[in-house]
Amino acid sequence: MPLDPRIRAVTDRIRKRSEALRAAYLERLAQAVEAGPARAHLACSNAAHAFAASGADKATLAGGRAPNIGIVTAYNDMLSAHQPYEHYPERIRAAARAAGATAQVAGGVPAMCDGVTQSRPGMELSLFSRDVIALAGGVAMSHDCYDAALWLGICDKIVPGLVMAAASFGHVPAIFVPSGPMPSGLPNYEKAKVRQRFATGDATREELLAAEMASYHGPGTCTFYGTANSNQMLMEIMGLHLPGAAFVNPGTALREALTDAAVARAAAITALGNDFRPAGRILDERAFVNGIVGLMATGGSTNLVLHLPAMARAAGIVLDVQDFADISAAVPLLARVYPNGLADVNHFHAAGGMGWLIGELLAAGLVHDDVVTVAGDGLELYARDPKLIGGKLAWQDAPRESLNTRILRPAADPFAPTGGLAQLSGNLGRGVIKVSAVPADRHVIEAPVRVFHDQEAVKAAFRRGEFTDDVVVVVRFQGPRANGMPELHALTPVLAVLQDRGLRVALVTDGRMSGASGKVPAAIHVCPEAADGGALAKLRDGDVIRLDAGAGLLEVLTPGVLDRAPVVADLSGNAHGTGRELFARLRAEAGAATEGASIIL
Template sequence: MTLDSTIAKVTARIEARSRTTRAAYLDRIARTAEAGPARAHLSCGNQAHAYAASGPDKAGLAEGAAPNLGIVTAYNDMLSAHQPFETYPALIREAARRAGGSAQVAGGVPAMCDGVTQGQPGMELSLFSRDVIALAAGVALSHNCYDAALYLGVCDKIVPGLVIAAATFGHLPAVFLPAGPMTSGLPNEEKSRIRRQFAAGEIDRAALMQAEMASYHGPGTCTFYGTANSNQMLMEFMGLHLPGASFVNPGTPLREALTIAGAERALAITALGKDFRPAGHILDARAFVNGMVGLMATGGSTNLVMHLPAMARAAGVLIEPEDFAEISAVTPLMARVYPNGLADVNHFHAAGGLGFMIGELLEAGLLHPDVKTVAGDGLHHYTQEPQLDGNRLVWREGARETLNDRILRPVSAPFQSSGGLRALSGNLGRAVIKVSAVADEHRQIEAPARIFADQYAVQAAFRAGEFTQDCIIVVRFQGPRANGMPELHMLTPLLGVLLGRGLKVALVTDGRMSGASGKVPAAIHVSPEAAEGGPLARLRDGDRLRLDATRGTLDVLDADLDSRAPIEADLSANASGLGRELFAAFRANVGPATSGASVVV
């Protein structure tokens, strides 16, 4: 199929914008790759330190003729999604030995769970953990002993941080190995209903806790379509996973076979072989455009609107908000997965999943087919699905028709004609909104502003019964410079309650919402942020605002903001406690949300 004209135009614009930075990046990784296998240049003392504990792999490592994999792992056993990684290194080492190579754990990176830190001070470290992960992975790979890297990570900031590292070490091939989603538990809509009941004071905490434990009940990724599962989608659309690897449950024979196959594939694509596939060549403008299309087609997490520019910048590719907006306008929404529907990712996978979706989008000309991937040349590999034929892993053609059109639909009959995310701009700045779960009648709202300094003040006003009229709730000083840009997920249930009471309500913030944000219109990532003296810092209670997700606008209607001095908030309470004091330099030097809110790229 011919490539869609808008996809072609946006890609060409990104390539033109990135010409200088991309050329410098490719030159840098080419010079590193041309130096040859790193171990050949290490002194004998260097090598002895690197191989001292490698047991049966010592001789092969010393000879330097066989490929050596560096494993960068985000394992910890507090994150359900990362607990399965405990057993991966041993599995990978054994697979590498059978294939004539070796593997070493190069290093570990931190992995925090936003589900644990939601509404807590630790959430103010969450966004910055992405850059820490990139830095930690860089330290791990700086030993320069590896011919390819395997990245073990799943969740919110972990995969973006690892991709930044993979791009920075772009002279090395990179294969990402997921752990898969936990099996389905309490239905997501039931969990949401119980949360709303608790927010309204209709049930006690014991009932809430029982529901939460029934939802998050075992190893694997949370099953709703938030940032973690959006990450997994992205790795397939961008060609960094093996085809069909994203949504296979942990602890299954197929999951183990995919982990072994990932190690074998990484060994096959090093510079020592005949199919060298460095990560920097895979991570080009076309791959990032394919990722954006996948984000829109699935109604994925708003967090990726920040992470994708940061990931791309590490590879010399420059993405702007208008790129997301134009891609969204031509990409149909093909999936309904909670919070955009009742299904979870296991149901989505069973209905045909990413293989069906990629096949449909390729046929419609909405994806670049001619990309490099870890599986081979061309995105068509990702229309296949892995299966076990006895003990042998094979890939067969995936579903060509949806198996449940309430969850997954073809391009010809989508849930809506455009994607799940929209860019907003106006005299309040630039923002993004997720509309895939927002009903048409809620996509435009004009109402007076109620202004708050944090989500706890909103909760207090809710409990005091103050929200009795239509309003747009503004929560400012929540951006990366102010307090690290925590997710404001605690607001989701109470905003849903207000919507359920028949009020017209919306949220405007320079902070983030969860990747599971849904039914209430929320203009988030507003930039410039209030802490930089942006327009939000000049708003007052009662100013009339208009949020129009259909037109893509965000404005104050009846106030001359230029005539007002910006409010300066007291942020001292956010400067210390639970490690926040360690991140002062991050808050002082972070870039704007529109370019990824990053410190390192």
């Protein structure tokens, strides 16, 4: 199927916008490829340090003829998704030897769990941890001893940070190795009901904890379709996973076979062989467009609207919020996975998963097929499913028909005609809204505002019974420069309760919502942020705002608001505790949310 002209137009626009930056990036990549890994050129003392602890691999490493694979791992026990990585290095080293290669852990990167830090001060480090991960990944790879790299990471900021690092070392082939989602537990919609009951005082803390533990119950990624699983979809559709690797459960024979195959493939695509596939060549404008298409087709996390521009910039590609909006307008919603449906990612995988989805997008002409991937040339390689046949890993064509049309539907009969993400602009600035899970009659909200400076104040007003009429809740001074842009996850149950009571409710904020944000309309990532004197800092209680997702409008209708002096908030409470003092320079230097809110690019 020929590529949809709307997708081609966005791709061409990105290519033209990025021309100078991308050319400079590719020139640096070519120079690094020409120089090659330094391992063969190390002085004897340097080499001895590099191989001193390598045991049986020492002679192979010293010979310098076999590929050496660097492992960058985000393992820790705090993240259920990353806990399986504890023993991956042992398996990878063994698989590398079987492939005639060696492997070394090049370094570790931090990985925080947003599920633990939600609504806590530590969440104010969350967004910036992405750039810290990129920096740590750079340190790991700086030894310049690796012919390829395996990147072990899954969750919210970890994959974007690792991609930024992999792009910065774009002359080195890179394969991302997932661990897979935990098996299904308590359905996410049942858990959400208990959260809402707790918010109204109708459920005890013991009931809430029991529900949460029944949902988050073992090793593996959380099963809702938030940022972590959106990341896994991205790595597959962008060609950085092996086909079908994203959603295979941990601890299974297929999961282990896919890990072994990733090692063998990494050894095969180095510059030492005949199929060199450096990461920087894979990460071009077509790969990023494919990633955004996948995000829209599945109703993925709004956090990626922040992360993808930063990831792309590391590879010399410039993305704009308008690119997301235009792609969303061209791409139908093909998946219903919680929070925009009842299914979890295990159900999505069983219904056809990534193989079916990519095949359907190719058939509809909505993604670029002419891409370079770690598996080979052409995205059609990813319209396949991995199978263990006679104990050996093989790929077969994925089903062409959805196995459950309540979860996956074809482009000719989608759940919605668009991907459900829109750019908002107006006299309050620019932002985005995700409406894939928002009822159609809530896409336009016009109501007086209540202004707050943190989510705890919103919850306190809710407990006092202050929300009795239609309202636009404005939570400002939540941008990257104000407090690091934490997710405002605690607002979801409160606002959902108000909406269920029949009120017309919306959220407007310069902060961000959870990757699992759902049915309440929320204008997020509003720029300029209040801490930079943006228009949000001029609002007062009672001003009337109109949010129109269909028209892409976010405006204050009350006359004279923009003539006011902006409020200057006391942000000293964000400066200390839980490591926040270490991040003061990062808050001061952070870029705009519409550009990725990066402090290094």
